[in-house]
Amino acid sequence: MAYSELIKNFEKIRGYMREFYVYGFKSREEYDAKSARSYDNERRRMGSWLGDYMSFRQDQSGKNVFISVDNRNVPHNPLFSAYKAKSFTDNDIILHFYILDLLAGGNTLTVKQITDRIGSDYLSHFESSDVLDESTVRKKLKEYEQLGLLESDKIGRELAFRRTKDEVDLDSWRDAIDFFSETDPLGVVGSYLLDRFQDSSSHFSFKHHYLLFAMDSEVIYDLLTAIREHRSVELTSYVVRRGELRKNTVLPMKIYISTQSGRHYLLGYHYRLRRPMFFRMDNIRKVKPGTVEVRWEKYAGFFEKFRENLWGVSLGSDHSLDHIEITIHVSRNEGYILDRLEREKRCGRIEPAGDFNYRYIADVYDSSEMLPWIRTFIGRIVSLECSNEHTKKRFYEDLETMRAFYGGESNAVQ
Amino acid sequence: MLFSEIYGSYYTAVAQILSRAVEGSLTGKELTVIVQETAFGESLLTIPSALKEERWPFLDLNLNTPVQHEPAMPLSALQKQWMKALLQDPRIRLFSPSEEGLEDVEPLYDRDTFVFFDRYTDGDPFEDEEYISHFRTILQGMKEKRKIRVRFKGRHNERHSYICVPCRLEYSSKDDKFRLITSCKGNMLTVNLARLRSVQVLEPYVEDEFRPADYHTESLVMELFDERNGLERVMLHFSDMEKETERLDARHYRITLHYKRDDETEILIRILSFGPILKVLSPAYMVDQIRQRLDRQFLYRPKE
Numbered sequence: 100m101a102y103s104e105l106i107k108n109f110e111k112i113r114g115y116m117r118e119f120y121v122y123g124f125k126s127r128e129e130y131d132a133k134s135a136r137s138y139d140n141e142r143r144r145m146g147s148w149l150g151d152y153m154s155f156r157q158d159q160s161g162k163n164v165f166i167s168v169d170n171r172n173v174p175h176n177p178l179f180s181a182y183k184a185k186s187f188t189d190n191d192i193i194l195h196f197y198i199l200d201l202l203a204g205g206n207t208l209t210v211k212q213i214t215d216r217i218g219s220d221y222l223s224h225f226e227s228s229d230v231l232d233e234s235t236v237r238k239k240l241k242e243y244e245q246l247g248l249l250e251s252d253k254i255g256r257e258l259a260f261r262r263t264k265d266e267v268d269l270d271s272w273r274d275a276i277d278f279f280s281e282t283d284p285l286g287v288v289g290s291y292l293l294d295r296f297q298d299s300s301s302h303f304s305f306k307h308h309y310l311l312f313a314m315d316s317e318v319i320y321d322l323l324t325a326i327r328e329h330r331s332v333e334l335t336s337y338v339v340r341r342g343e344l345r346k347n348t349v350l351p352m353k354i355y356i357s358t359q360s361g362r363h364y365l366l367g368y369h370y371r372l373r374r375p376m377f378f379r380m381d382n383i384r385k386v387k388p389g390t391v392e393v394r395w396e397k398y399a400g401f402f403e404k405f406r407e408n409l410w411g412v413s414l415g416s417d418h419s420l421d422h423i424e425i426t427i428h429v430s431r432n433e434g435y436i437l438d439r440l441e442r443e444k445r446c447g448r449i450e451p452a453g454d455f456n457y458r459y460i461a462d463v464y465d466s467s468e469m470l471p472w473i474r475t476f477i478g479r480i481v482s483l484e485c486s487n488e489h490t491k492k493r494f495y496e497d498l499e500t501m502r503a504f505y506g507g508e509s510n511a512v513q
Numbered sequence: 514m515l516f517s518e519i520y521g522s523y524y525t526a527v528a529q530i531l532s533r534a535v536e537g538s539l540t541g542k543e544l545t546v547i548v549q550e551t552a553f554g555e556s557l558l559t560i561p562s563a564l565k566e567e568r569w570p571f572l573d574l575n576l577n578t579p580v581q582h583e584p585a586m587p588l589s590a591l592q593k594q595w596m597k598a599l600l601q602d603p604r605i606r607l608f609s610p611s612e613e614g615l616e617d618v619e620p621l622y623d624r625d626t627f628v629f630f631d632r633y634t635d636g637d638p639f640e641d642e643e644y645i646s647h648f649r650t651i652l653q654g655m656k657e658k659r660k661i662r663v664r665f666k667g668r669h670n671e672r673h674s675y676i677c678v679p680c681r682l683e684y685s686s687k688d689d690k691f692r693l694i695t696s697c698k699g700n701m702l703t704v705n706l707a708r709l710r711s712v713q714v715l716e717p718y719v720e721d722e723f724r725p726a727d728y729h730t731e732s733l734v735m736e737l738f739d740e741r742n743g744l745e746r747v748m749l750h751f752s753d754m755e756k757e758t759e760r761l762d763a764r765h766y767r768i769t770l771h772y773k774r775d776d777e778t779e780i781l782i783r784i785l786s787f788g789p790i791l792k793v794l795s796p797a798y799m800v801d802q803i804r805q806r807l808d809r810q811f812l813y814r815p816k817e
Binding site: 102103104105109120121123128138143146147148150156158160168169170171180182183184185186187189191193196197199200203204220221222224225227245246247248249262264266267268269271272274275276277278279280284285287288289291292295301302303306307308309311312316321323327331353354355356357358359360361362366374406409411412428430438439442443455456459470471473475476477478479480481482495497498500501502504505506 | 514515516517518519521522523524525527528531553554555556557559563568570571573579580581582584585586587588589590591592593595596598599602604605607608609610611613614615617619620621622623625626627628629630631632633634635641652653681682683684685686688690692694698708715743744746748749750752753754756757759771773782783785786787788789792803804805806807809810811813
């Protein structure tokens, strides 16, 4: 099939975009799972969509491709472009503009009238154009009704269509759409709306801004639909450790988002394992809607309770709680450290612990998840006590390794 | 349906082309410019030829069209549902959009569906009337290209007053805060919005006075040891920043990170959070800072 910069299915490009964006060092030869031609086509497409955001670099391993962006200087997520590259047929675009034109100004027309007038009012101007049949037109009208662009009514025995009323003052939304298109988890919808405005300038910029979440928008949309309808889903997910796809039937409940890595997770109830589970959004390949869960309220209540002891997105191996106590030294005039503790803790409590010391106490499902945060206080951690010995051991062993890195006592690291 | 051609760049480009054709003023050059500005890098190879060859029969040889009205598409159900969902967000009060036309629309999601589990909890007071007023005044200043006078309290409660050119409002999802980035007598001045005591719109500024924020950028080189899935974690975590990555061998990588000098402490903390997965090689003063923190930490070493 001839190359096109448009795509029919989003899933394939999702993987490539992710690899190009997150890693910047893989060469063509390393994408051995896919054909070289496929790699070349996907790279060409991304180059076409992203333009200057694609950077190229040559090293010993050949030509590498990566998407290089300082997100703080990017007012609009360039990865949204991929969602604006859906392929279509000639009939699709012909019907789109002619149907909406015929129904402009409040016109209501039957399927037959629309079909006839597309022929007489538009296609008759062109020698080479074929006549469109009524069933093709009807199919498109039905599709647009589902999308919310059209409404229908019966006139006698015939179905008649008109454009849906637009009473939204979109201009009053301009700044809100601009802002939320970057900060909302389904910001791509905002990006679609922004395309309606002539002026593409923005007064906003974003720090700690993770653009990659955009690639999961379709999966998130399917999950939001299921959550709204209280519906179970069959997830097809890639299991990294096993290198294979797995299917799980899950009741989706919440979507967890890390503001510090951009990662998205689905929290759902796993029917077969009878317990809540997290699924990484970027590993979810397909969401198939299932049945409506009549006991939704019961599960929702259960999740609220469960959140009290959740640090991140890990439930540990057996859902038991680890008790952890960390004592932090806060010198005089270092109130900002105490402020940090207060704003960054996600559960638990803080209490004074003697002169210039404060103790953070928590019970969490998986204390090892806290280690990255605990390490940010290196230099002032008076003590770390944890019922999970592994967490404590790892913290102190890592410290020894780091000390060796930077010319410390043991100097043990190669 | 989220992934649909109705939202696509090709449809957007053709709509703009037809708008001009309906006015009767479309030229070939203009058609090219619209495609270049609205669609993708290689769209010039497809859109003009599809129109010219009448595969998309919208334009005759003289670039006239049988389309009668300027193309306009009603808002889709998806777009309305998304906007309705935004109305539940406290930050929407900063903008106060009209809710008309969305009364009977079901929101795409409930506000509590998303859990931002590691967001700091001392975010800005988005529903505070004074805060909202400051936000809107700044936005007005930016739109009207006017200088503003800002009065704010510093970190140690000292009072400041500056006349400056507002460049942009920067939001951090992690901090859940806005910062105002300004150009002030040739220097960049950054103020947390929550610290503002008053904002006043002044006279228009001349273009020369508008210098979009120019951060001093530094480079940091670090080595990554790919253990405990470190490669993926580090790459994702720092994917908000400009960086270059080079593979040294199967498990070792060298990363050059470009950061703003103002963010030095934050970067240091972010690197420390990865423990022995990352080792900073340069600049020397960053290495020294880590060493000092480790030295202090070892004063607390538990007794064996």
